[in-house]
Amino acid sequence: MIKVALYDAKDYDKPSFEHYGGLHDVRFMFLETKLNEDTVALAKGCDAVCVFVNDSVNKAVIDKLYEYGVKLIALRSAGYNNVDVKAAFGKIHVVHVPAYSPYAVAEHAMALLLTSVRRIHKAYNRTREFNFSLNGLTGFDLYGKTVGVIGTGKIGRIFVDICRGFGMNVIAYDRFPIADSGIKYVSLDELLAQSDIISLHCPLTDETRHMIDVAAINKMKKGVVIVNTSRGGLIDAEALLEGIKARKVGAACLDVYEEEADVFFEDRSGHIMNDDLLSLLISMPNVIVTSHQAFLTAEALNNIAETTVNNILSCFNNDGICDNELCYRCGNVEQCMKKRKERCF
Ligand code: NAI
Secondary structure, three states: OEEEEEOOOOOOOHHHHHHHHHHOOEEEEEOOOOOOOOOHHHHOOOOEEEEOOOOOEOHHHHHHHHHOOOOEEEEOOOOOOOEOHHHHOOOOEEEOOOOOOHHHHHHHHHHHHHHHHOOHHHHHHHHHOOOOOOOOOOOOOOOOOEEEEEOOOHHHHHHHHHHHHOOOEEEEEOOOOOOOOOOOEOOHHHHHHHOOEEEEOOOOOOOOOOOEOHHHHHHOOOOEEEEEOOOHHHEOHHHHHHHHHOOOEEEEEEOOOOOHHHOOOOOOOOOOOOOHHHHHHHHOOOEEEOOOOOOOOHHHHHHHHHHHHHHHHHHHOOOOOOOOEEOOOOOOOOOOOHHHOOOOO
């Protein structure tokens, strides 16, 4: 029996993890709290922890987990910017779920975009009150518009295909463009200057943090629509708010927000909102916020639980090699052990 403390558990997580865990003698202990220095002790006696995007797996937490004999950090997400993989190296193995449904995220990005440009969010509220006026609901055609896609990995590429289906002109920027993909790559500055819509699909790294800042917004077209289903930290939210107030940014569709950790995924409807910036963004008629739900489809939840259980089994059984292991050296041509079909350490 492998015992796993699953932090930040939600009702929608439990059935799939119980199902796949039950098939393989992996027992999940569901904890509603997030993992941090105050809650790490709850993992005592467990073989592994299973974490999500807003758990903070920093060096202090990792050192404690190591002290408790925890052998594995299993992310049930693709992004891993919340785990100090360097601090974990040599102590605790880290695995993630590289892809569970890139369609879920790409489709949500398009859902947000359509909602915004056709004012569906406003129409929905109006008709519920029998207000059938069309005033203020004028949108614009996506057909023929230029969409700039930043990051053409698994999700970005599907978003590119969806946009092409709408007859949009797609341009893209990626630090590592895919050869012979048929995607028209341009520089980041060109993308910012030419796009009517910009959609972010790259990871959050030291390099990409606040890639959409005052300077970037200044380079954009007036009326640009910005879609972010990637990570909140890609956008300097204050700069975005200023861009909206200055009428430079025409609309923003945000599934993620830099300071989302204490707010998103929770019902805060009965509380005073302490985050003024988020309150102001939400109050804008041209901003749509969903609370990090782009991944949330039945297909994705099943894939997440199945892959996580398989990751855990690979790490604890046989030779311990898991294709989905992560470390700070992964991808480094000379040092990457995974390329040699070995554990990261
Ligand atoms: P991926 O790893 O397949 O693709 C990321 C792409 O970004 C790669 O092509 C990479 O070359 C590119 N990239 C890396 N650094 C860059 C830079 N400095 N500038 C431009 N491009 C750069 O990742 P995938 O699966 O497509 O996911 C993308 C992001 O979506 C994840 O990092 C994650 O943060 C986010 N995500 C959000 C979810 C949600 O529910 N809102 C769910 C799943 C992922």
